Amino acid sequence: MSVHALPRIAIYGAGSVGGYLAARLHEHARITCIGRRRVIDAWRIHGGLDWSDLRGGHEHVATRDVELQVDPFAAAKAHLVLVTVKSAATETVAQELAGIIAPGVPVVSFQNGLHNAAILRDALPGHPVLAGMVPFNVLQRIPGDFHQGSGGELMVEAHDSLAAFFPVFEASGLPLMARPDMPAVLAAKLLLNLNNAINALANVPLKDELSQRDWRRCLALAQREALAVFAAAQVQPAKLTPLRPQWLPRVLEMPDSWFRRLASRLLAIDPVARSSMWEDLERGRPTEVDAINGEVVRIAARHGVTAPVNARLVALIHEAEQARRTWSAQALLAELHGVQVPTAA
Ligand SMILES: NC(=O)C1=CN([C@@H]2O[C@H](COP(=O)(O)OP(=O)(O)OC[C@H]3O[C@@H](n4cnc5c(N)ncnc54)[C@H](OP(=O)(O)O)[C@@H]3O)[C@@H](O)[C@H]2O)C=CC1
Ligand SMILES: CC(C)(CO)C(=O)C(=O)O
Numbered sequence: 001m002s003v004h005a006l007p008r009i010a011i012y013g014a015g016s017v018g019g020y021l022a023a024r025l026h027e028h029a030r031i032t033c034i035g036r037r038r039v040i041d042a043w044r045i046h047g048g049l050d051w052s053d054l055r056g057g058h059e060h061v062a063t064r065d066v067e068l069q070v071d072p073f074a075a076a077k078a079h080l081v082l083v084t085v086k087s088a089a090t091e092t093v094a095q096e097l098a099g100i101i102a103p104g105v106p107v108v109s110f111q112n113g114l115h116n117a118a119i120l121r122d123a124l125p126g127h128p129v130l131a132g133m134v135p136f137n138v139l140q141r142i143p144g145d146f147h148q149g150s151g152g153e154l155m156v157e158a159h160d161s162l163a164a165f166f167p168v169f170e171a172s173g174l175p176l177m178a179r180p181d182m183p184a185v186l187a188a189k190l191l192l193n194l195n196n197a198i199n200a201l202a203n204v205p206l207k208d209e210l211s212q213r214d215w216r217r218c219l220a221l222a223q224r225e226a227l228a229v230f231a232a233a234q235v236q237p238a239k240l241t242p243l244r245p246q247w248l249p250r251v252l253e254m255p256d257s258w259f260r261r262l263a264s265r266l267l268a269i270d271p272v273a274r275s276s277m278w279e280d281l282e283r284g285r286p287t288e289v290d291a292i293n294g295e296v297v298r299i300a301a302r303h304g305v306t307a308p309v310n311a312r313l314v315a316l317i318h319e320a321e322q323a324r325r326t327w328s329a330q331a332l333l334a335e336l337h338g339v340q341v342p343t344a345a
Pocket of ligand 1: 012013014015016017018034035036039084085086087089092093096110111112113134135136137138139275276285288
């Protein structure tokens with residue numbers, strides 16, 4: 001196919017996910033990736049983008065093969081826009097895209113958190129704005145070099161406007177699964193993302209963290225609390241792993257050898273992979289904790305229940321944004337047990 005016949009995709013938010021998607025999709029679409037000047041300059045100095053994954057796939061994509069831009073107007077010619085900024089930046093991005101992108105162009109939020117698509121939708125009437133989900137981890141090891149450290153398929157809200165783009169993702173080796181139940185998918189992803197804060201506080205790779213029972217017990221406390229909050233709010237998370245979401249805390253608490261046997265897929269993570277929240281702390285950036293653990297606390301408050309474990313994780317991450325401290329699993333577990341209201345005997 002001539003390059004001029006390829007669809008144009010704008011990726012708004014040049015970071016870990018944005019850079020990885022740009023590098024993976026570039027052969028089957030004309031990609032424009034829009035981001036901060038410091039990032040775009042660093043990617044140009046790197047000579048383009050490199051991607052690799054845990055199955056050994058890798059490629060160097062030269063700067064002539066992806067358009068790297070700092071000007072939001074570069075999104076004007078896109079046939080599809082993918083939003084890949086952190087949740088706190090969504091409102092600003094929505095305002096920046098309004099009036100720039102062509103009428104009717106679909107916009108997909110490839111972000112964690114429950115409300116990013118709704119924020120974009122409010123500012124972009126006349127566009128199908130669709131929730132998406134990135135299941136795998138991407139680490140930007142050095143500027144311009146992206147490593148996918150775990151598996152899973154990209155998901156998106158089913159919509160006719162995306163018909164021309166499914167083959168692009170498929171041909172690029174990143175199939176996109178259309179889902180009729182994205183609110184349930186995002187709720188299930190939020191449960192998994194409760195580990196982002198624990199991984200950031202642990203300051204160790206995800207695989208090491210999840211291999212140790214006391215870290216998993218911390219996650220089980222946060223997930224069990226979130227599941228109770230979801231039940232109070234009548235939110236049913238989708239089944240994204242071989243285990244039903246309701247079983248996750250019990251399996252996480254199992255001894256290491258049982259956990260390895262029962263949840264081998266949860267441990268199929270590259271040894272270098274860390275959560276995106278760890279990457280934020282490492283780079284001195286504000287984190288997304290208010291859109292993740294903070295979301296559990298807000299839903300709890302709306303439904304007359306409490307979420308002290310997730311509230312404590314929010315506070316600890318905000319403290320870490322100011323000054324980092326490395327926790328041991330035992331110290332964090334004691335801290336999280338300490339905030340729980342004892343249940344009547
Ligand atoms: N990284 C991962 O492994 C995964 C991440 N996710 C989710 O994907 C989303 C993106 O995460 P990630 O890629 O890690 O984020 P990054 O912080 O790596 O990338 C986002 C980039 O967008 C930039 N940005 C913010 N606002 C604007 C703007 N108005 N115009 C241009 N650029 C802007 C940011 O700059 P600045 O820092 O200056 O704000 C940053 O460079 C998040 O919701 C995250 O939770 C989901 C699954 C996995
Ligand atoms: C893939 C996962 C769950 C963990 O890396 C993530 O979403 C993140 O880091 O933000």
